[in-house]
Amino acid sequence: MFQEYDVIVVGAGHAGCEAAAAAATMGSKTLLVTMNMNTIAQMSCNPAMGGVAKGQIVREIDALGGMSGIVSDKSMIQFRMLNRSKGPAMWSPRTQNDRMRFSEEWRLALERTPNLDFWQEMVKEILVENGRAVGVKTALGLDIRAKAVVLTNGTFLNGKIHIGEKNFGGGRTAEKSATGLTEQLITLGFEAGRMKTGTPPRVDGRSLDYSKMEEQPGDLEPGKFSYSDTQPLQKQISCWITYTNDTVHKELQKGFEKSPMFQGRIKGLGPRYCPSIEDKINRFAERDRHQIFVEPEGWNTVEIYVNGFSTSLPEDVQHKALTRIPGFEKAKMFRPGYAIEYDFFPPTQLGLSLETQLIQNLYFAGQINGTTGYEEAACQGLMAGINAHQKVHGNDPFILKRSDAYIGVLIDDLVSKGTQEPYRMFTSRAEYRILLRQDNADIRLTELGHSIGLASDERNEKVLAKKRDVEALTIELNKTKLEPESINEGLEGLQTTAIREKVAASHLLKRPQIGITSLKGINSDLERLLNKYSIEVQEQAEINIKYDSYIEREEQLVQKLGNLENxxxxxxxxxxxxxxxxxxxxxxxxxxxxxxxxxxxxxxxxxxxxxxxxxxxxxx
Known part of the structure; x- marks a missing residue:
């Protein structure tokens, strides 16, 4: 019934989708096995991609030739560049997405990918011969053989859902958990643990009073994730912000005696940086309110995601507390929030390629490695899919260093240090974050992606052209000398010091008050020069010039410490x-x-x- 595949990917969440797409695009005969074809790339938690450090990861995935950026762009309903008030190393793109369209776009993209087949069923066992993974056994007892296997099981391994005093097996609400794999892997010598995560209730947007909330619109000129030709938004949907209060907290506290977390029924460790609302109230008792983000789930649905209100308290307690939040007085709940416990495998059992040390040709990616977040899962899936392909075709593993990408930082952290709680990426984890900006991910990584057959020729040519243009514009800005009489009036308007002698345009760009846009406004010759180049090239040249000394210092540090990596x-x-x-x-x-x-x-x-x-x- 089945051919022998090069790569089998188990699980079709964010990690599994990227793994399958990468391996198949690079030329491996690939099978994606999932328990439910209708929930491919499901946004199990909030309907958003990117954010601080996570946005950099999505751009890196895209630069290498992955799909998350393209799918996010095609399904977004709002775009915001976070941290614009800080330096470029901190700028982080984020999209609010249409949950249903995100999943649909992923499935359509996968179905259009050559070399990729699908099978809907639970995998119960890895086929192992002579210390090597050679396929999978399904719940129906089918043996499907392959040269490499990638496990991306998310929260499904012995998943248990908690709502108040109730608990039941499940990998997501209304979906059964996966059993058998953990037990087999333990018998093979793997160490396993338990983690937990949670999700908030969903409510009917028609029952909310937005006049009592603060509007959070998207950027006036929305950007996008992908370096390809995806289109930026022409219209956007606003999100909203409201706050809890003392009354909300008192209602929640009434249910603490039934809390599975406080009563010890949940054994797994939860994410430190995304705590439940009851955990926030308990840990930060001195705070009289907590922020709640009211996030639409799509263009054509009234369902609302209540970000910041993750909880596993009884459903009646959840509803009473919700109705004490300004704007939620008449809120109708679609489904309650819940906590979920699941098995993971400490990632110190992996190599940097994400291949397990105990079983050759077996790869782990995503929450099975103890991470949390779509972006963290997706980039691991991408790297596991690439390396599974590389292994079965006799090629060297594809490893990104900490100085190459946030993806390299994440995998090195996991494999070298392990994690005792769900791992989330932050800019502070990257010691070379001035080099690892979201704006230059294509310049850093696309040629690497092209060299292994993942990024297309067209992508690579586009990046090479961009690099040439940035270099050419930088040279012109260094050569262009400006006379005091031609720009001093404009400089005074920008509240920056006038010049007394000719200076290079690049020298002016180093001033904190002056950006590329304001430079155009003070000199018509400069405006004509800059307008020969795309906005993207102008911004890249500006960052390179303005932060030149910082970039050079970090590059020297990379060289100095790079000897140890050799x-x-x-x-x-x-x-x-x-x-x-x-x-x-x-x-x-x-x-x-x-x-x-x-x-x-x-x-x-x-x-x-x-x-x-x-x-x-x-x-x-």
Whole structure:
């Protein structure tokens, strides 16, 4: 019935979709197995993509040739660039999306992908022969063989849903959990744990009073995620902001005795940076209110996502508390919020390619690795799909360093340090964030994506043309000298110091009060020069010039520390031979099996002295 596939991907969430699309696009015969074909790429939680650091990840996925940026652009109902008041390293794109269209666009994209087949069923077991994954066994008892398997099970592995004192098996509301895989993997020697996440109630938007809320419109000139030719929005839907209050908190506290979290029925660790509303009230008792984001779920639905009100309290407590929030006095609830516990596998059991150390040709991606968030899952899926393809075709693994991408930071953090709670990406996790901006993801990564057969020739040519234009414009701005009499009036209008002698246009751009747009407004010759180039090229040149010294300093730091990344460590390296290592370092190194001395240096418990010893030993 089935051919032998190159790659089987288990699970069709954000990680599974990116993994399947990548492997198939690169030329592998790929099968995507999911328990429900109607929930492919379901936005299980909030209907949004991107945000702080997450937006950078989506742009990196797109730059490499992945699909999340394109699907987000085609289904967005609002676009905002967050942190515009800060430096470019902090700018983070975010889209509000139509939940149904997002899932539909993903499915259509996958169905148009050559080399990709689908099968709807639960996978109960991985087929393993001689320490190598060779396929999967389904609930119907079907054996489907493949050269590599990618597991992207999300919250479905032995998932348990909690609402007040009730709990029942499920991977998402109204969907059954996946059983069998955890138990098999444990018998194979894997370590497993439990985590939890949650979701808020959904309400009927027609029952809300928006006059009592603050409007949160999209950007006046909306951008987009993808570097391809997707179209920016012509119209947008507003979101809204309201707040809890002391009355809301008191209503919620009435249900604390039935809270599965406070009564110890939930054993898994939840996300620190996205706590439930009851956890916020308990942990931050001094605060008299908490922000609530009122987010539409699409163009043609009245369903509203109550962001900031994640809860697992009894449904009657949820509803009473909701109706005490300004604007929610007559709120009708579509479905209650809930918490969900699920199995995960500590990611220190993986290599940097996301291949497991115990079983060859078996890859883990997404929440199975202890992460939270669509974007974090999608980028892992992309990398696992790429590396599964690379492995079965005899190619070297595709690894992004911490200085290459936020994706590299995320995977290195997971594999080197592990995680005790759901891992979420922040800009503060990246030591090279001035280099890893959202605006230059294509310049950083598209040629790499093209070199492995994922990013198209057209994409690559577009990036090369952009690089040439940015370089040409930068040279022209350096060469263009401006006379005091031609610009001083404009400079005074911008409340910045007049000049006394000729200066290069690039020199003026270094001033904090002057941007590329204001530069056009003070000199007609400059305006004609700049208008020869696209807005994207102008902005890129501006950032490169304005932050030149910071960028150069960070590049020097990358070079300095890069030597440690060049010290490769064989997987069978015997750390017991290095007597000068501390016992803790030896234990951690033997367990995690770092691939470079640089990775070893980031493992908790490995000191600078241990790194020095290791470097000297390997140098010998």
């Amino acid at each position: 010290f490769k460590i064989r997987t069978d390296f015997d750390y017991d031979r290095v007597k000068a290592l501390s016992s803790e370092a030896r234990e951690k190194l033997k367990r995690i099996k770092p691939e470079t001395v640089g990775q070893a240096s980031r493992i908790s418990g490995v000191s600078p002295a241990d790194v020095s010893v290791l470097t000297i030993y390997m140098g010998k």
